[in-house]
Amino acid sequence: MLEKIITKGKEQANKKGNIKFLLNQKLELKGIDLLEIFEGHGIARKKLSAELELFQKGERLTESYRSAGITWWDYCGPILVNSYPSYFEQLPDLIKKINKERRTSKNYVLFLGRNDVESNQQPCLSLIQFQIDNDKLIVSAYQRSSDASLGLPADLYHLYLISRQINIQLKSITLFLGNVHIYENNIEGTKCLLNGEDVKFNLNVN
Numbered sequence: 001m002l003e004k005i006i007t008k009g010k011e012q013a014n015k016k017g018n019i020k021f022l023l024n025q026k027l028e029l030k031g032i033d034l035l036e037i038f039e040g041h042g043i044a045r046k047k048l049s050a051e052l053e054l055f056q057k058g059e060r061l062t063e064s065y066r067s068a069g070i071t072w073w074d075y076c077g078p079i080l081v082n083s084y085p086s087y088f089e090q091l092p093d094l095i096k097k098i099n100k101e102r103r104t105s106k107n108y109v110l111f112l113g114r115n116d117v118e119s120n121q122q123p124c125l126s127l128i129q130f131q132i133d134n135d136k137l138i139v140s141a142y143q144r145s146s147d148a149s150l151g152l153p154a155d156l157y158h159l160y161l162i163s164r165q166i167n168i169q170l171k172s173i174t175l176f177l178g179n180v181h182i183y184e185n186n187i188e189g190t191k192c193l194l195n196g197e198d199v200k201f202n203l204n205v206n
Contacts, residue, residue: 016183020187023179024178025180028174034160046069049161051065055091057089059085060086062077076120080120083123095165099167111127126143126144128140140174145178147181147182
């Protein structure tokens with residue numbers, strides 16, 4: 001996906017910085033693909049695990065995230081308004097329901113985000129759907145916007161951690177990406193990453 005954005009992406013001016021982007025992309029990953037990503041690249045596993053746990057508790061104070069070593073929410077101010085915790089706090093009950101029912105005929109869905117509400121960071125991950133097929137778990141998600149260098153690996157790891165809370169073997173995670181992009185200041189770093197080099201990307205925020 002990173003290679004495709006660099007070679008085929010269009011350019012666009014963005015209030016957080018210029019980007020190269022693609023529209024309406026699909027990314028389907030099976031267990032072996034996820035293992036390759038998580039083991040082959042420097043993903044902040046402990047911080048992302050702590051972040052998901054705080055999300056599911058409905059924790060909105062950015063100080064709580066900072067205490068866990070997570071500083072990428074600091075720009076939002078003291079509290080996260082209508083962001084991930086507002087919706088992820090519904091997830092534990094949904095997971096309990098899936099584990100109890102295990103219905104193959106039902107689509108279990110978590111919606112993230114609302115229109116016309118005050119927000120300092122609308123969730124980029126907009127919908128997560130859980131389906132059971134032949135005793136395997138299939139996770140599908142829609143992202144309205146995805147920073148391919150930084151946000152996408154983090155969202156994938158979150159989805160993987162969520163799937164681990166469901167007592168059904170994971171078959172695949174599929175992401176439908178409305179707008180997937182790389183910020184201009186991370187293009188060269190992405191090229192280095194694709195060449196097997198260690199890279200630290202720059203965070204782009206309002």
